[in-house]
Structure formats: C-alpha cells, structure tokens
Amino acid sequence: MKFISLQKGGLHRNQTRTAWAFCTPAFISICIFYLFPFILAVFYSFTNKMLVPRAGKTTGFTGIQNYLKFFMNDTARIAFRNTALYALMVVPAIMLFGTILAVFVNKRIRGVKFFRAVYFSPQVVTMTVVAVVWSYIFSPGKTGLLNSFLALFGIGAQTWLQNSGEALFCLAFMYVWQTIGLEMIIILGGLQYIPQELYEASYLDGCTIPQRFFYITVPLLRNTLVYVLISVTIGSLKLFTQVYVLTNGGPDNSTTSVVYLLYKAGFINNQVGYSSAIAVIFFIVVFIISLIQNHAVKER
C-alpha cells in the first residue's frame, strides 16, 4: 500500500513536470506575441509614443488625448463608418446566399460533392490574388470586362474602384466571392445534423416548403447561423488586404478601414500612441461582438 502511494506521488510530480515543459513553448510564444503587445497597446494608447523617436521629442503620458483625437478626427470616424458599411454589405450577403447555397447543395445527387468543392475553391486562392484579378474584372471604361457584360443588360459603364461611391462595394464583393463557399460548408454541416425524420413527419402533416424551412430548418440551424454571423462579422471588420493592394484607402478616403488606419497611423505616420488607441477601441468592439455570440449561443 505504501509502495503504491509513493509511486503515485512520484508519478504526479513527473506529470506536473511534463505538463509545464509541454506548455512552455506555446505559452512563452503567446505571452511575447499576444499578451505583451496587447498590454503595450493599452499602455501606449495613453502616451505620445513614436515608432522612430524624433530629436527633441520625449515620450510622455498624454492622458486620454489619443482617444479624444480619435473621436474628434474625421478620418477615424470615416474609417469606422467605412468598416461598418463594409460589414453591412458582406454579412447579410453571406448569410443569405450562404444559406441558400447550402440548402441548394444539400441534395443526394450524383456529383454534388464536386460542385461543393468548386464553390469552396476560391477559399484557397489568396486574397491578394483575388483582389488583383477582380480589380481587372472591375476595369472602368466601356471595354472593361464587367462593364461589357453589364452593357448586355443596358447598364452604363461604371468606374468601380475609381469611384468613391462604388469602391467599397467592389472590395465587399471580392470578400463575399472568396468566403461564401466556406460559410456554405459550415451551414451545410448544420443542415445535415437536422434529423431527417422531422422532414418526413412534416411531409406527412402536409407542410408547405416555406413552412418547413422556417419552422424546422431555421430554428434547428440557429446555433450554426449565429456562429457564422459572428465569425463573418468579425472577419469583415478586419478589412485590410484589398485596401492595401488596390485602393490605399482612396478614392477620397472611401475605403479607409480601421485596420488600414491603425497600420497607417503607427507604421507610416510614426504615431504609435494614436495607433494603439485605435487598436484598443477596435479590440473593444470585437470583444463586445464575441460576448454577444457567447450569450446568444448559450441561451438554448
């Protein structure tokens, strides 16, 4: 008996040692590259810290000045408005068409898996490539690829990315095109989880197709849809690549996004303090959205 307990104590020590050793590389890494930068961002957001120190200017506390600047500054407001607008274009489009696509490919029919893979395939095309290829499709002028196609329906030539009213839409379109296949697969996973008997029973009860969709499919798909809603929302708030590759925020600041602004403020304009304040506000927005997700999913 004594022997066993001794053995157990030794084993436990061994277990603790191995556990800590195994945690060390990952936790050192996330502390240096996630936790520490985050603490720095909060700290610097109350200072006038610069990326490259300038002669004669010392770093010091400036209180909430960066935050005041953020709320007073037109560019910052425009960046948040643009990002929100972009999300408002991307999220409903993906939710609606993603669900339609998922229902559409949720059929036992030969070759359907091939089509699912095709719809998914833009996901493996890097966003930079997507942006460059679509920017050419969005060529302005009568001979542009998309403009020529639209002309068939009597729609006049648009200037797309060079038009402050249309550029953000183009960026949203690219994102929807690239991501919708992934969301389709996720929603499809939720659909296939719904017991087939429910549909059979409703069929016997004489339910119509819309009734079946709204009374069986949507309620049972709720958690999946909430997940997709939140992840697509957060994903769309991170808008950067298309802006950086195609528009640099233009024309007339119409595509300046939050992430692009915090990159520009910190990296190009040297104002780490201000950039950190934007980062903190951005984090708070994302955090609130994540909280809503947890709340919405746990409710059931």
Added chain:
Amino acid sequence: MITVNKRWTVNAFYYFLYIIVAGLFILPVLYMFVSSVKSDDRIVADMSSFRAFLPAKNPSLDNYVAIIQKIHFFKFFKNSVVVALINVSLVTVVNAMAGYALGMLDFKGKKYLISLVIALAIIPTESVIINRFMIVNSMHLLNSYIGLAIPTIGYPMHIFLYYNHFRGMPQELIDAAVVDGETYNGIFWKIMFPLSKPIAATVAIMSFVRSWGDLLWPTLVTRDETYRTLPLALRALSTDVYIFWGQIFAFAALMTLPVLIVFVIFQKQFIQSLAATGIKG
C-alpha cells in the same frame, strides 16, 4: 415510369443551376489562367467579349519567362515556402503539446492557463500588430525568416482546438501506458500525437492558408526584396509605375497553382479542416 421521368427532369434542372453557379466561382480563376498566356494587347482586346475566357490561338509562355527571369518569381516562392514550412511545422507540434498537457495531464495552475488561452483567443491579431512589430524589432528579428514565421507559433485558437480534442480522448489510454512504464513525455510522442492526425491536419492546413496569404505582417517585417513573400511581391508588381497585366496574371497563376493542386488532391481534408472551427462552435 412517370415518377422516374419527373425525377430525371428535376435532377437535370438542378445540374443546370449547379453549373451556372459554378461559373461564378470558376470564371474569374479561369480568366487569370487564360490571360497569363496572352500578350498584354490580346488581354485588352479580348476584355470586352467572351473571348476573355478562351485560350489564345497561339498561347505563349512569354509572361512566365519574364516573371521567372526578370522578376525572380522563385526567389519569392522560396521565401513563402520557407516561412510556411517553419510556421506550419512548429504551429502543429507546439500547440499540440500544450493542448495535450491542458487536456489530459493533471497539474496545478492548469485552470489559469486555460483561461489565459480563451482570453487571448479573442484578441484579433490585427489590433496588436504594430506593438508586436515593435517587440520583434527590439529582438532584432526584422528582415529574417524567423521574424516572419515565429510570432504565430503559439496560436490561442489552435491550443484550444487541441485542448478540446485531447480532453475527449479516453484517460484509460494514459493509465494503461503508465502501467506499462511509459513516461508522460513518451505517451505524447508515441501514442497521443499519432492518434491526433486529423486534428493536426486541420491545424496544419489552417496555418498554411494563413501563412501563404498573409500580407500585413510581411509588410511590416520585411525591409527589402530579400525576404519578400509572394503576396507582397504581387502587390509590388500591381502597384508599379508600369503595369504589365500579362505578367501579373502569370505571377498570380503561378502562386495559386501549387495550392490549387494540393486542394484538388486533398479536397476532403481541406474542406473539413477549414470548416472545422465552425462545427465546433
């Protein structure tokens, strides 16, 4: 007989719609590949008609020769491959180790570590990127493969994914191995990690897609052409003073092709992996 006929019509209708929708997703990619073997003049001339999607009568590899010889495509390709190899291999193993310790071993402080992982998983990478850059700068890692590949090695979401996976594994496997005299270290390498191939594949594919396509971090970390990765080089090409669209399409096609081939071979794993986080909630 009538029902069979009816079903056939319905199926034909579905296939018709499937193919139309497939066009929306395939045509832009097809356009890229087709244009990459055309001259710039041909691309512009074909732009306003359906010929844009048809191969040229006399396809030429001039664009490919130009991007390989003049723009040194394979230098950037090598950079992207090296960064992805370092990143993917370390991400897959390091996070698995942490996930195993948190999910299957019993030790003090475990609860706090799990809370830390969950808390950090909420932080969007983009919001800490400038400050992360300052840290990497002070470590003198700018303009290096290490600086490019290392910061996302420990990845909170992947630790969590592995943690959930290992938590669901039968504890008896460990007890049995311990009775056989195996160490907890050995149990991971000989039993647990080999049993976790599907989840490891998920993490590997996700980190590969992330590493291959990342633009923001390489923008901050690279100082000159030496360590430029493919997305950065493509951006430089498309924002140059003189723009050669044929070469841009060739460059884009050549950096997409390897991933597309791997996707076609391992479609099932790819699709399941990228959708995995969704099903887990």
